[in-house]
Amino acid sequence: MAKRDYYDVLGLTKTATQDEIKKAFRKKAVETHPDKGGDENLFKEIAESYEVLSDEDKKRQYDTYGHNTPKQGPSGDPFQDLFRRSGFNPFAQGSVTRPGTNMNLTLKLALEEIFTGTSKKFKYKRNVHCKPCSGKGGTNVKTCTTCGGSGAVREIINTPFGQIHSAVTCNVCGGQGFSYESICVSCAGEGVNSIDESVDIQIPSGVVENMSMVLSEKGHAVKNGGVGDLIISILEIPHENFIRTGNDLKFSVKLTYPQMVLGDKIDVNIIEGGKIRIQITEYTKVGDIFKIPSKGMKLLNTGTRGDLLVIVDLLMPNKIDSEERKLIEELKKINQKIAI
Ligand SMILES: [Zn+2]
Numbered sequence: 001m002a003k004r005d006y007y008d009v010l011g012l013t014k015t016a017t018q019d020e021i022k023k024a025f026r027k028k029a030v031e032t033h034p035d036k037g038g039d040e041n042l043f044k045e046i047a048e049s050y051e052v053l054s055d056e057d058k059k060r061q062y063d064t065y066g067h068n069t070p071k072q073g074p075s076g077d078p079f080q081d082l083f084r085r086s087g088f089n090p091f092a093q094g095s096v097t098r099p100g101t102n103m104n105l106t107l108k109l110a111l112e113e114i115f116t117g118t119s120k121k122f123k124y125k126r127n128v129h130c131k132p133c134s135g136k137g138g139t140n141v142k143t144c145t146t147c148g149g150s151g152a153v154r155e156i157i158n159t160p161f162g163q164i165h166s167a168v169t170c171n172v173c174g175g176q177g178f179s180y181e182s183i184c185v186s187c188a189g190e191g192v193n194s195i196d197e198s199v200d201i202q203i204p205s206g207v208v209e210n211m212s213m214v215l216s217e218k219g220h221a222v223k224n225g226g227v228g229d230l231i232i233s234i235l236e237i238p239h240e241n242f243i244r245t246g247n248d249l250k251f252s253v254k255l256t257y258p259q260m261v262l263g264d265k266i267d268v269n270i271i272e273g274g275k276i277r278i279q280i281t282e283y284t285k286v287g288d289i290f291k292i293p294s295k296g297m298k299l300l301n302t303g304t305r306g307d308l309l310v311i312v313d314l315l316m317p318n319k320i321d322s323e324e325r326k327l328i329e330e331l332k333k334i335n336q337k338i339a340i
């Protein structure tokens with residue numbers, strides 16, 4: 001009997017997306033599963049169709065050649081492909097588990113939150129190992145008979161100069177060296193399912209930009225492999241008043257000429273909220289810095305604080321009234337006399 005078209009088996013057309021292929025497989029697999037009294041041969045046909053169509057490499061080959069796929073590795077470089085795919089093989093001695101996939105997340109924090117420390121709760125989607133198949137994608141492992149479990153087959157090419165022997169990825173098992181007698185219905189053979197995860201993390205006071213926190217095994221799980229980490233990187237939202245330099249905070253104040261010459265008491269903002277009164281000394285110049293000890297950011301894991309640096313700038317009026325004009329002209333005359 002001629003082999004049926006894989007798309008026909010799943011009731012799909014060639015334009016079907018991966019999502020549609022997966023959905024069609026799940027539906028058909030549930031209907032025909034032998035454990036539930038379905039036809040075993042039909043189930044195997046469905047599983048085989050899905051195995052090919054859900055794998056981009058195999059699907060491309062099938063779309064091009066149909067059932068007459070030539071015996072070649074799916075990629076241009078079969079050796080590289082073998083190395084890439086041979087990470088997990090349950091029959092290999094001392095096999096290396098494929099690592100999970102790490103996820104990266106940027107957490108934006110206001111300077112006030114960094115000062116006090118905070119807790120953040122957030123939700124995200126991640127893949128976890130499918131429970132029914134323990135993350136394998138199927139049950140009843142069988143060694144691939146085509147490659148004998150090695151994942152590679154020898155290919156002999158006859159050339160005018162003699163035979164060339166080479167190893168290419170096994171077409172039947174995709175280089176894994178094994179396959180499953182039944183594909184898992186819960187995960188459509190993918191070994192993982194997507195879940196809504198929520199984490200609650202504590203941000204200590206004094207974290208700095210680009211610092212990252214690693215939440216072990218909160219990333220993506222991979223089929224026949226491990227679980228990746230969730231890596232949270234801190235990003236500081238620029239503050240409208242303060243500029244952070246290390247553990248110190250810079251704060252700019254604009255003062256009038258009389259304030260700078262005569263000195264004054266002024267109130268400046270502090271990061272914990274509220275204000276603090278400071279003394280501007282007489283004859284202060286533009287760019288002078290008044291250092292207020294221990295009013296900066298907290299140092300990570302200690303109670304100590306950096307300093308607040310108040311930087312003086314000149315407040316230039318955009319408009320002056322007649323009385324101010326009179327006084328400034330008077331002052332100008334006096335200054336000119338001094339200059340002479
Ligand atoms: Zn094989």
Ligand SMILES: [Zn+2]
Binds near residue numbers: 134135190191192
């Ligand atoms: Zn499963």
